[in-house]
Amino acid sequence: MALEKKPSKIAVLTSGGDAPGMNPCIRAVVRAGLAHGVRVIGVNNGYEGLMNGEFRELGARDVGGILLRGGTILQTRRSLAFREPRGQREAIRRMNEAGIEGLIVIGGDGSLTGALALHKQGVNVVGVPGSIDNDIWGTNMAIGVDTAMNTIMDAVDKLRDTASSHGRVFLVETMGRSSGYLAVMAGIVSGAEMVLIPERPSTIEEIAKAVENAYLRGKTHAFIINAEGSGHKTEDLAKALEAMDVGFQTRVTILGHIQRGGSPTAYDRLLASRMGVKAVEALMTGKSGVMTGLQGRNIEYIPLEDVVAGKREVNMEYYEMVGLLAR
Numbered sequence: 001m002a003l004e005k006k007p008s009k010i011a012v013l014t015s016g017g018d019a020p021g022m023n024p025c026i027r028a029v030v031r032a033g034l035a036h037g038v039r040v041i042g043v044n045n046g047y048e049g050l051m052n053g054e055f056r057e058l059g060a061r062d063v064g065g066i067l068l069r070g071g072t073i074l075q076t077r078r079s080l081a082f083r084e085p086r087g088q089r090e091a092i093r094r095m096n097e098a099g100i101e102g103l104i105v106i107g108g109d110g111s112l113t114g115a116l117a118l119h120k121q122g123v124n125v126v127g128v129p130g131s132i133d134n135d136i137w138g139t140n141m142a143i144g145v146d147t148a149m150n151t152i153m154d155a156v157d158k159l160r161d162t163a164s165s166h167g168r169v170f171l172v173e174t175m176g177r178s179s180g181y182l183a184v185m186a187g188i189v190s191g192a193e194m195v196l197i198p199e200r201p202s203t204i205e206e207i208a209k210a211v212e213n214a215y216l217r218g219k220t221h222a223f224i225i226n227a228e229g230s231g232h233k234t235e236d237l238a239k240a241l242e243a244m245d246v247g248f249q250t251r252v253t254i255l256g257h258i259q260r261g262g263s264p265t266a267y268d269r270l271l272a273s274r275m276g277v278k279a280v281e282a283l284m285t286g287k288s289g290v291m292t293g294l295q296g297r298n299i300e301y302i303p304l305e306d307v308v309a310g311k312r313e314v315n316m317e318y319y320e321m322v323g324l325l326a327r
């Protein structure tokens, strides 16, 4: 639904798994909103907070110093209740009551699906992609991906020191329940032998071969990056490799939620700032039901309908590149 007039009060929330860069995006929304002469409300605790009316007005000083902070000052939730029409109706009632005329949702797939549901019920909504998984259709990069990838790279760089000293293979588990993007790109920048991803199942024999080949080529260390949704439990895989005697001793490192924390990189701060400004501009010019998406060099408006229906695939060329470069 297009806005009939410029809104005078808009709101912003973060939803789903947090991602480094959400704070710079909140800051951009608040400051761009103020520059447009609108009041900006921060909604605490994602859609849960929207249903409960957890609102607070944000001024320029309230978002001071958050450019460099990981996490989200608005906090976030994964809300089951909001998936139900009843929860959505409650959220709309709360927004109307508070005079909120536009909403910016920063989050991943599930959060953007929620945004589309609100849009279909007449709420003016703009989505901003935030998820370390980079599995959101319609944007080359989501907020948080670059920081998470740098965290993985940093961890593997450190593990390499000890791996080389002992002649070991490390199985490093990354996040990515249903997407191998992080694992593949981290595999390239960290010099892994092989990556295990949900999109391309690998057998234990293939994995053992890759490790053994690295040993035979005279390497002093080897890395296998295992995305959590690959189908291989990292600990079980380690036991299997030990039993197969692949040359190296085997060790496991599960990076877990470390990947979701930390100060956002320059790339993520920039992307988040650009998307926050563009999201406000969308509401100011009567757009709704769209997501800010990085396309080439520009931030474009992508219909939420398409975003939710699409699935961002891993480019298998990059998957192959990991093996190609591990000589």
Ligand code: F6P
Residues within 6 Å of the ligand: 017, 108, 131, 132, 133, 175, 176, 177, 228, 260
């Ligand atoms: O979607 C982002 C993500 O970090 C996934 O990669 C991971 O599987 C999941 O969230 C973890 O969720 P939670 O923080 O609820 O444990």
